[in-house]
Amino acid sequence: MRKSRDVIGLPVISTTGKVLGTAADLLFDDNRQLRGVLLDGGGIFRPRQYVPKDNIRAIGRDAVMVDGEAAPVDDKVDTWISLENGDRRLLGKKVLLSGGIDAGTVSDVYFLEEVGTLIGYELSSGWIDDLREGRKSLMSEEPLVWGEDVLVAPEQGVRLRDH
Incomplete structure (x- = not known):
């Protein structure tokens, strides 16, 4: 069992050794299932990105290890629930x-x-x-x-x- 705050802030690293970013939030669906890790960043020239759960190899003490690359946040991701970000956040409820x-x-x-x-x-x-x-x-x-x-x-x- 882990707390989401133990994961938020960890580096997200591909198994090829590339740092994809930092875990900014966890994304859950309405069935309480983890759907992915939202990465920090994004902005005018770079869309927000996330790593789908199927690509997460391990959530370790010091890093989140993933297969492949991050994907851009799309409309489907906006329907999921997060701890800290977006309209459907849990923090403070x-x-x-x-x-x-x-x-x-x-x-x-x-x-x-x-x-x-x-x-x-x-x-x-x-x-x-x-x-x-x-x-x-x-x-x-x-x-x-x-x-x-x-x-x-x-x-x-x-x-x-x-x-």
């Missing part, structure tokens, strides 16, 4: 338990790098509470509803614990 209880806001996500499945969320209740009590983790057997404004946890199969 409030998480509500189905009973209407505020569990906190998303500060990170946990995923299984071997299979690419998002399995949980690190939640913050604000920096004062984070310092006093630490952050919480929410693990769910079923996907959360990724709404436009908030995430809603299902009634069953949710574990919320303090760090």
